[in-house]
Amino acid sequence: MSIEDRIRTLEEIEAVRRVLAAVGATCDAPYDGAAFAGHFSEDGVMDLMEMGVYTGRAAIQEFIDGMRARVPFTMHYWDGYAIDIDGDEATATWYGFETPNLNGTAHIGGLTHDATLKKIDGCWMVTRLGQELHFMTPYDKGWVRQRVADQTA
Amino acid sequence: MDLEERVQRLEAIEAIRRLKIAYARVADDGYDGDRISAFFTEDAVWDGGESFGVHRGRAAIKALFDGIPEQISFALHYMVGQTIDVDLAAGSATGHWYLWAPMTINNAATLGAITYDDEYRNVEGTWLASRMRVNIHFITPYEDGWVKTPMLPG
């Protein structure tokens, strides 16, 4: 690889990390469906497993705006990124820790995420976002007593 | 941008990451005011809003941190998921960080959720913080949780 290609790879890793951080920040309360969906390609897919699969920006935005109505507070602590760049495509995995207020009760969530991205017109766009929910427990219980809260299903 | 500038930008991002983690580590090692204020420019502002006040200049920042161990006897500053933007020509940068902080405040286990909006300046080759805006989302007794008690009294 030429030195320019090596520099470009390092830059793209930073760029993808930056885009994913922006995606996470748009789903801290108040959730911003339009900003969140704006990071996806037109035909982007968000696969939340037990919480459904959403295809296309409109469906993704509608889901996130629905969260805005239901979840008055949360933080998305995202880190531990592993990013691979292959030309104009990228894959990423990372960890998420969340602190939502669900139905008036503090909850804590432990998740892992994965995404594929494509560089379109110079911008990294998410083509697929996935997640695995390891726990989303009422704060007064913990993940052994109740791994997943009823209302998140 | 030529290759030299592109590498400089990447190096600046790494340097600013180091700066913030160094700040976290000194905080967790007893909040030594001399060591922590050295991460700031002479005219820096540490802005803790209504809860923690606005502290201007290195001397004020040193005094702030020297006073913290009276209340906070233990903390782990988990600096999470940063967004750093560098303006090489101006020698300045901005950063956004999440902080997850298990702490012991007045002998009680406490959880803090905080974000930072930072500004940095390159001073003779070294990146320093020129402004830290501390946004407190909750500081709650461990037993209560952030919905019941989003903010510790006092």
Added chain:
Amino acid sequence: MADLEERVQRLEAIEGIRRLKIRYAQLCDANYDPPGLTALFTEDAVWDGGDLGRYEGHDQIRGFWEGASKAFTFALHYMIGHTIDVDPPFTSGTGHWYIWEPATVNGRAVFLGATYDDVYQKVGDNWRFKQVNANLHFFTPYEDGWVKTPMMPMD
């Protein structure tokens, strides 16, 4: 100032070491995959967890992961804020990391707060752990918190 090639090598080494640490986290969270984790260490590596024990060489390190996979039935290793130091010729390095770890240990929910001091070695094209020092700050039952019970007994 170092030449461009050397400066790019430094940035690549930092990114390579980050990937090693995240791989370690992911394997820990996949029920501590003992062969997979052991392969991330040099033959003569040391994993030193203080009260959690000291393990030297592949056989002892694999044995440690096998024990962990029985006691820890669930864990998420959040590898957070880190400082990585590397110097030419970029075949070794050191790192400091924070870890936040919700886990289930012998049937109990626990929070673990720790930091790592690592030594890394490049073997061929791959970064490996030569030394991992895990410094436990608290290991507390979920119900208790770190003031009431900073260190839970392992058994």
